[in-house]
Amino acid sequence: MIRRGRGLVQLPGPTNIPERVLRAMHRPSVDFGTRAFAELVASCLDDLARLCWTRGRVYAYAALGHGAWEAALVNLVGPGEMVLVPETGRFATGWAEMAEALGIRVVRIPTDMRRSIEPEAVEAALRADRERRIRCLLAVHVETSTGIRHDPRPLRAALDAAGHPALLVVDAIASLAAIPLEMDTWGVDALVAGSQKGLMLPPGLSFVAAGPRALEVARTGGLPRKYWDWRGRDGTESYERFYGTPPVQMIFGLREALDMLAEEGLPAVHARHLRLARAVRAAVASWAEAGAIGFHCRDPEARADTVTALTFAPEIEPERLRERCRERYGVAFGGGIGPFRGRLLRIGHMGDLDEAMILGALGVLALALAETDVPHGRGGVEAAVEALAAG
Numbered sequence: 001m002i003r004r005g006r007g008l009v010q011l012p013g014p015t016n017i018p019e020r021v022l023r024a025m026h027r028p029s030v031d032f033g034t035r036a037f038a039e040l041v042a043s044c045l046d047d048l049a050r051l052c053w054t055r056g057r058v059y060a061y062a063a064l065g066h067g068a069w070e071a072a073l074v075n076l077v078g079p080g081e082m083v084l085v086p087e088t089g090r091f092a093t094g095w096a097e098m099a100e101a102l103g104i105r106v107v108r109i110p111t112d113m114r115r116s117i118e119p120e121a122v123e124a125a126l127r128a129d130r131e132r133r134i135r136c137l138l139a140v141h142v143e144t145s146t147g148i149r150h151d152p153r154p155l156r157a158a159l160d161a162a163g164h165p166a167l168l169v170v171d172a173i174a175s176l177a178a179i180p181l182e183m184d185t186w187g188v189d190a191l192v193a194g195s196q197k198g199l200m201l202p203p204g205l206s207f208v209a210a211g212p213r214a215l216e217v218a219r220t221g222g223l224p225r226k227y228w229d230w231r232g233r234d235g236t237e238s239y240e241r242f243y244g245t246p247p248v249q250m251i252f253g254l255r256e257a258l259d260m261l262a263e264e265g266l267p268a269v270h271a272r273h274l275r276l277a278r279a280v281r282a283a284v285a286s287w288a289e290a291g292a293i294g295f296h297c298r299d300p301e302a303r304a305d306t307v308t309a310l311t312f313a314p315e316i317e318p319e320r321l322r323e324r325c326r327e328r329y330g331v332a333f334g335g336g337i338g339p340f341r342g343r344l345l346r347i348g349h350m351g352d353l354d355e356a357m358i359l360g361a362l363g364v365l366a367l368a369l370a371e372t373d374v375p376h377g378r379g380g381v382e383a384a385v386e387a388l389a390a391g
């Protein structure tokens, strides 16, 4: 079958890569040892710090988000120290498992993974740690596996209320450059991010932004490490910054993506994500009226502006819907992962996205619902149009 038009990746990562970024990356290699290239890298890291709203330092890795997770752990948590992890979904549990594999003890706070974290439970766990062995509270800002936003601010308040010195370390992989996030003003000590979500790049570059308290801990603390070590990455040469050959083309792409975000303006970027998310939620609410489809997130306030997770009645197979959208219409949606494997359909709506793309994606999903006889309320796409028209 010949497919016309262009495919859409409505996955919660990787996201659609803008033409401008693709073109910026389509360049031969350059000598990365020049002053000009070092300045290019420095400009990207400075802009990333600005994007995170921190005066701290940003360390960049030629690695996935999972690499940046490990970087944060080995720089911040020493032998015999513990981390506290609210289990909000597949990504929170994955980070906790990684900590355990590194020999770090994990205190877990179980949740039903359908609401935002309860700060009271976090505060109680912190108070129970009388010996102050918890070094970091690890929290995922947008849990991509559930479509739920967990505001870091009440977590900072819980740390302060308990008088606990643990660092607040936030996974912002599915929120940076898409929804508001102010590291320093919100009291976040370190933040983990990746290239292939809000930053609109291919996967393969990740970052940790470290504020003053995190930098102080890393100076003398942490686990044995080399590649991830922040202390070896403070030089000005790009070879030092990356502890090896810088991923040249990714940096060209990153520069372009950061320029695009600056041209649009961060408040406008956030407003666009909110607007498109509202359109998606309006469509889903409409489809939900027939009782076979619902929002995975039970708390409307906590539904993320970057990804929406849909639940289905037991007799419906979301994987069939996904396959139809992908194979027949060239629109890729995410499926359930972790404990929700095979049970969810996740609509990614972050990064390089506009009204035409989101309406196209919702239209294709409506078409697949109709073709596979999934009971759904009519008028979902209309509802999305109305939400957009309302502003």
Ligand SMILES: *Cc1c(COP(=O)(O)O)cnc(C)c1O
Residues within 6 Å of the ligand: 012, 013, 064, 065, 066, 067, 091, 140, 142, 143, 144, 171, 172, 173, 174, 194, 203, 204
């Ligand atoms: C995508 C994602 C990750 C994993 O990133 P990789 O680059 O695939 O390692 C981790 N956390 C969150 C919240 C994510 O959305």
